Amino acid sequence: MTSPMGFSLSPYIKNTPALARACQSAGKWYAGAMGYRRMGLKYDDLINEEHDDIQRALGRLTPRETYDRSFRFKRAFQASVLHKDLPKEQWIPEEQDVRYLTPHIEDVHKEEAERAKWDTIEVERK
Structure with a gap:
């Protein structure tokens, strides 16, 4: 993904081992500091569901993934109501915080990009 200025630093960061390690450790620290894992949530649970493309993606989840997502939301809501984090054994470990919706x-x-490409195709007559 490119920045609003039209360029991306990610190839440079990925090709510089020291910089990649520093960014990874900073990213891990930030993910831990956000606190969503202490509430029993995964990163993809934080994605805003109000957009049509996200709704279509949610419709593609397996029944088990949908159930697990709902359970995590209910458990996090209950912890929020009680103003407490979940017990440490119910926190989501970093290894289990995988992208299931992305x-x-x-x-x-x-x-959508392919559909837009095909919808705007111009046919030339010979």
């Missing part, structure tokens, strides 16, 4: 969102965006 691949579906990317697929939806690719399909």
